[in-house]
Ligand SMILES: Nc1ncnc2c1ncn2[C@@H]1O[C@H](COP(=O)(O)OP(=O)(O)OP(=O)(O)O)[C@@H](O)[C@H]1O
């Protein structure tokens with residue numbers, strides 16, 4: 001499937017999915033990718049939190065789901081991503097989709113409505129690393145889901161619903177596994193190598 005042909009854009013653009021566990025460091029790495037490559041970073045969690053901050057009725061419903069560490073409905077999150085991609089399609093050098101797909105069906109629907117990704121970056125982190133990073137982030141983040149109970153639920157859901165996404169794309173040969181245990185810069189050198197392999 002040609003990437004983004006069905007997103008009102010005639011250009012062929014790289015679409016990179018960052019599908020990793022909570023607290024594995026995908027947001028941190030996306031910032032560095034934007035700085036080096038100028039790609040457009042779209043985080044499904046950030047888009048949802050913006051809707052929550054707007055105070056809309058839909059935002060209130062989303063907040064209740066996210067506080068519990070559950071997944072919001074697929075159509076809601078995919079429509080938000082698609083809208084954001086269309087808004088940037090004419091000028092973007094490529095899209096980094098952070099936090100999507102969270103389940104195999106999300107990947108299938110993305111391909112039907114938008115296009116196929118060129119790369120899936122999977123930051124492999126130990127559960128204890130993810131918990132430690134999220135608990136530390138929770139000291140200052142203000143995120144309602146950075147607490148012990150919700151972190152546990154998010155991790156359970158990650159192993160149940162999101163890990164199968166990796167196997168789904170491994171069959172296509174587009175998965176690059178990144179070890180999360182080093183410093184931010186050490187992790188980034190692996191991310192950059194994976195992106196450079198696209199050229
Ligand atoms: N390589 C690293 N070593 C140590 N700490 C890190 C590393 N990468 C990220 N962190 C820290 O871990 C925390 C989680 O990182 P980040 O917010 O990027 O994760 P995320 O995968 O986007 O999480 P979420 O799914 O909850 O949005 C942050 O406080 C970040 O500063």
Ligand SMILES: Nc1ncnc2c1ncn2[C@H]1C[C@H](O)[C@@H](COP(=O)(O)O)O1
Pocket residue numbers: 022044045046048066069070071072073074077098099100101102106145154
């Ligand atoms: N792709 C998504 N599908 C359903 N729900 C999502 C998706 N991305 C984010 N969310 C909800 C549920 C998550 O626990 C929170 C926070 O997301 P994060 O990527 O960790 O910032 O938002």
Ligand SMILES: [Mg+2]
Pocket residue numbers: 026027028043045
């Ligand atoms: Mg994040």
